[in-house]
Amino acid sequence: MGSDSEKIPCLQFSGDFKEGSEEWKKMSKKVREVCERHGCFMLINDMVLPKGLRDDMIVCMKELFDLPEETKRKHVSPKPYRSYNCDCSLVTMCQSFGIDDAPFSPSVHAFSNLIETLKSTSSKMQELSFMILKMILEGYCLPKQYTWDIEEMNSSCNLRLIKYRVPESGQVCENALLPHTDKSALTILCENEVQGLQVLTKTNKWIPIKIPHQGFVVLVGDILQAWSNRSIHAATHRVMMKGEKERYSFALFSVPKEEAKIEVPHELVEDKMHPLRYKPFNYGDYFNYYVSTLKENALDLFAGV
Ligand SMILES: O=C(O)CCC(=O)C(=O)O
Numbered sequence: 001m002g003s004d005s006e007k008i009p010c011l012q013f014s015g016d017f018k019e020g021s022e023e024w025k026k027m028s029k030k031v032r033e034v035c036e037r038h039g040c041f042m043l044i045n046d047m048v049l050p051k052g053l054r055d056d057m058i059v060c061m062k063e064l065f066d067l068p069e070e071t072k073r074k075h076v077s078p079k080p081y082r083s084y085n086c087d088c089s090l091v092t093m094c095q096s097f098g099i100d101d102a103p104f105s106p107s108v109h110a111f112s113n114l115i116e117t118l119k120s121t122s123s124k125m126q127e128l129s130f131m132i133l134k135m136i137l138e139g140y141c142l143p144k145q146y147t148w149d150i151e152e153m154n155s156s157c158n159l160r161l162i163k164y165r166v167p168e169s170g171q172v173c174e175n176a177l178l179p180h181t182d183k184s185a186l187t188i189l190c191e192n193e194v195q196g197l198q199v200l201t202k203t204n205k206w207i208p209i210k211i212p213h214q215g216f217v218v219l220v221g222d223i224l225q226a227w228s229n230r231s232i233h234a235a236t237h238r239v240m241m242k243g244e245k246e247r248y249s250f251a252l253f254s255v256p257k258e259e260a261k262i263e264v265p266h267e268l269v270e271d272k273m274h275p276l277r278y279k280p281f282n283y284g285d286y287f288n289y290y291v292s293t294l295k296e297n298a299l300d301l302f303a304g305v
């Protein structure tokens, strides 16, 4: 277990929480601080994401994963991480669906029944992701012109639905999903009642994330780490499975368009204390580099100064 200073904080966005209000500004500082320190935080938010959404999504996901294998395999895309995936060599404990930007074009007929829930969930999550990115701008007191950068970072989204198997009797599987950082700007993730997500602290300890009921976890991805000149930290995470219940999780990855250029704002560079850590790069090139190498430190190798 981590010490108190390593506990992942849980923030609550509720009440009179208007953009630009004193409360919003105060919370923005906190968001920046926790993203710098932990690269993730738990979130309770009943303004943007209505209560009950998690339960609706889990019901939808169960229906989807219960379909015959041959039906699920029809969900294919030429893009990496966008097809139905089952027991591949890296992740032997889970099945997953990657679904591209709304409006979705379902390749499986069964998706049609779920499409409304998937669509409204992902657009709400993308809205929330934009709000968090705006808070990060505010947290750094950056000029409004950078709103364009964060709009760009949030301009596409990819929804991933995952079902984790129960391990063989009584066993613990530490790497049901292998340690990684997300290649997104920001990830918002929710699960059924079966916990399992773990985050690696800066002191190299794995700590469990206990997502509150009806809550979410927000994870910083590589793109935000690069854009912030490594002030913000992309959290390495994995999934551990134990016990007797299947785990379901769904995550929205906010990503730039492939042609987007990621460039550190000059306000975040300072010769002595914060020299430039990443050269400007193209998101699509970085993503292709990662997919072809699968290197853990892909970002530093690809764009590090
Ligand atoms: O299922 C989870 O909790 C984690 C999923 C995840 O990290 C991912 O899909 O990138």
Ligand SMILES: [Fe+2]
Pocket (backbone or CB within 6 Å): 180, 181, 182, 237
């Ligand atoms: Fe992840």
